Amino acid sequence: MSKRIFVTATNTNIGKTHTSKLLIQAFSALGFSVGVYKPIETGVKDFPSDGSELFNAACIHNSALLSLTLQNIVPLQFTLPAAPFVANRGRKIDFTLFDSALAKIEALCDIVIIEGAGGLMVPIDSETMMIDLARYFNATTLLVTHCNLGCINDTLLSINVLEESKLPFVVGFNCRAEDTSFETTSLPYLNYRFPSIYRIDQDIDTIAKALLDTISS
Template sequence: MKSQNTIKTKQLIFITATNTDVGKSYACEQFLKRYANMGYKVGYFKPIETGVITLPADGSKLLNLTKTLNPSFDVEINDVVPYQFKLPAAPFVAKKEHNIDIAFLKQKVAYLHTFCDVLIVEGAGGLMVPIEKEYFMIDLIKELKCKAILIAPSHLGSINDTLLSIEALKHRNIPFEWYINLYKDKGSFNEVTLPFYEAYFNKVHYLGEWD
């Protein structure tokens, strides 16, 4: 267990993925638990959630978990998910006539960080999902000055998406780690996809399997 007295700097971590339906919310859950087990006070923020009918499903679930892990994270769902849109689409499309204020999101980050040591931020879709016509999820990561955690799937064809996402993060000089969410094509992953990753990278990391 990590002593609270050893914590000197706050951390801001952005969970992103190679695409939608790759496991960002599951990854947020894993990292929230990981840091809480290390003795950190954790917090959660999902700037934009689409496909919201009544309450944001992902945001509500992760907020409840965060409050269990860190009871001092005394905030409301509208603080954690400030932009909620009904249409299940990219934010640029789902927001319709509404404006997404990046300065406002930065203020929310600063506010939420007062309740925690490590703030986990969950993106929407992949890195190049548009928030505005010429402003993408990767631009938000850069502007918030986050470390990125890239989640990659395990299905056939995922190598291309993973490498493109890594190149995009490198191009913008965004510090990152990447993890494989081993949940699709599990039976064939070791034969079809893993050999390239082992040849190309020094080490392969799996979501939930920590060093």
């Protein structure tokens, strides 16, 4: 089994795919062959856009993945841009459906980056949430959070859920150009609360190594 990293976020449109693409580069630079997996994607029209971005980015560094198809990378696709529970009309999703596609990907890589949909508490069906995918895959989680006002609350809520679930994780802040207040409104408390603050664009190599350390521990 390859090393598994589950990329999630504090909400939708926080930067999971952007972060996953940077992780592909970082792990590849460390000498690993990297695979990608997006088990569920909603809001799919002609093709799964997030999954396609991940697949194309990974194939640049790991040409062995070219033997796969986009359907392997994104096995469950729904048209409605909503939580899987809603997009799939509340029907049960059997997690074992994800195993065969993951096995094909893992045969071609040392590390697989598994990107979730939305945040940790997005409902997949009546019994499971997105966080249950991280547990099912036995993966270390990278929590991607934002840097605008409100990030303290959103980040701590997600951290509490991960800690209560006893899942290993690393946190990365995806600061964008418009997040001009982060240094004055949020960072002072975050520096007080945590020993290290990782920023996605500045510290991706450090984040990659921290994830490896978490997997190894």
